[in-house]
């Protein structure tokens with residue numbers, strides 16, 4: 081019987097360990113709370129095991145190093161937290177346009193501005209709606225446990241390679257910092273052929289060029305169209321979500337990441353009181369489970385989104401349900417994490433249940 | 435490229451310069467680079483709309499200066515060899531697989 | 539010697555052998571978009587010549603900047619990446635770190651390298667990345683049509699210094715080579731130009747060294763090229779070259795700024 085590799089780790093460390101096991105060839109990063117452990121862990125662990133950890137002079141440099149190394153055909157990643165992620169936006173847009181597979185992790189903290197180092201989900205719009213300039217999308221994965229912070233590294237690289245698209249793991253300061261049990265399974269990392277990469281022009285092929293410049297309007301439009309086609313394909317194939325007590329639910333909470341953990345407790349409390357509350361947790365924030373939410377809306381009386389922000393994902397939920405049911409938002413900011421009881425109380429108020 | 439820039443000496447070595455006139459942008463930098471005053475600008479314009487470099491053949495020493503500074507690389511330089519007799523003999527022998535370009 | 543393939547002209551019983559032609563394997567042959575007389579074209583050509591002569595086309599990866607040379611990848615027949623404005627050395631770092639045995643170079647203008655990309659420039663050099671940086675100093679933002687660059691000379695007019703650069707207002711032009719040479723990661727720092735045949739020859743030698751020294755893995759080779767920008771300087775190409783001689787070179791003197799020692803070069807093929 082295969083021995084299980086079980087560890088007690090912080091989410092950030094689990095993610096870093098997974099990067100090594102996923103054969104990440106290079107990690108480029110710049111310290112920022114609450115995710116500096118990633119760079120620290122990799123600086124310690126990568127040498128002698130696998131991969132190159134390089135501390136860059138800024139997030140601007142990190143993301144452009146990612147561009148270079150991903151363009152050279154290697155498996156690469158960076159991680160940061162909100163202000164640092166903002167700084168990367170130009171580079172991310174270039175990466176999306178040049179179609180370079182890579183993994184970008186944002187351990188979300190409170191903003192705007194320098195904000196706070198406490199957990200937040202305030203970067204939902206930035207992650208899912210572009211953030212940088214131009215028409216592009218990242219595939220966005222939202223872990224809600226330390227285990228998933230590790231698992232989504234493997235998944236993230238896999239999806240990035242499959243679609244030649246940058247993948248963003250949108251975590252938050254709580255999941256990144258908390259310690260939980262995490263299991264590492266033995267996995268084979270398949271070798272991926274990247275015949276588009278700049279590895280030196282051999283005689284048997286034309287030169288490879290990594291660029292995001294398409295100065296001719298016709299060419300630019302073609303690139304936009306083909307990117308869009310890819311995003312459609314991703315939307316068709318890669319929507320992931322988890323449902324809890326949705327079978328008989330009259331009400332639904334939609335929440336991802338940290339707030340989905342709180343919501344899970346809220347649902348249990350509600351059920352104890354006889355309120356038929358369910359939970360839908362989007363695992364991919366892009367592509368979003370629009371269709372499933374639309375189906376569920378047919379038999380619901382109302383939906384609450386719980387977000388650690390001022391109400392961002394609620395727009396996608398509203399889009400999904402096409403006005404069939406009322407949609408409410410409840411959220412706390414500044415790093416304040418509401419209790420399940422607080423959420424239930426506010427849900428009851430909004431849904432006028434008493 | 436060797437540093438063979440022996441200008442003004444009695445002509446042991448003779449040069450011949452060929453300009454791809456349709457690609458010349460007429461910047462005149464080659465003109466300033468030619469120590470023999472062997473290049474001038476055409477009166478006509480080429481397909482790109484530029485007056486182009488015209489070579490005064492019998493002044494050319496084959497020093498390659500014009501070609502070196504030509505931004506667009508439109509100048510090819512040919513030069514006789516000091517060992518020309520030997521070479522002529524060789525040409526006769528390998529004529530069949532030679533790419534010979536006759537100018538004129 | 540005469541080979542079966544060699545291009546030659548026969549006239550009046552004399553054989554003229556080909557002695558110079560632009561590189562055919564390492565340039566794509568696409569006509570460059572540069573203005574007539576632009577030093578970028580000459581620098582591209584010299585770079586391509588060196589890659590051809592060293593026979594390293596298959597091992598070389600270039601990084602183009604944002605600036606007039608953004609399309610360098612259309613002209614150089616090698617694998618290339620086009621970087622965001624100022625980030626070429628970060629991109630090159632990414633490439634070189636994962637492909638340490640390839641030859642990697644960046645090709646950047648002065649706005650790109652010395653304004654928006656200063657941090658990346660300094661830190662890639664300070665880390666001693668084993669890359670070559672070719673730095674085209676034309677004292678102006680060419681692509682965006684002639685704004686003041688960090689390298690614009692005092693008194694020199696540009697669209698954003700219409701009365702001439704005022705050092706009290708805009709600072710002095712940066713001498714990047716002198717600035718970075720003291721860094722240990724800078725292995726070879728040299729300044730050249732492309733405005734005369736002799737200088738083109740010297741540049742070629744410098745770029746050859748710039749590539750070769752990468753084998754030693756001892757740091758950045760930094761080659762500054764003083765170049766013209768006839769269109770934005772509003773001069774003919776010939777006049778712009780005179781301007782280089784009279785105005786640019788006194789402030790940016792040509793020559794080696796930092797040379798590797800004999801011991802440093804031991805083991806070089």
Ligand SMILES: Cc1ncc(C[n+]2csc(CCOP(=O)(O)OP(=O)(O)O)c2C)c(N)n1
Pocket residue numbers: 604605606607623646647648649650651674676678679680681682687
């Ligand atoms: C982030 C960003 N800011 C500004 C620009 C606009 N821009 C394009 S090229 C350029 C200046 C380039 O000048 P330089 O690096 O000196 O190169 P040259 O064109 O003179 O060769 C600028 C400001 C841009 N593309 N990206």
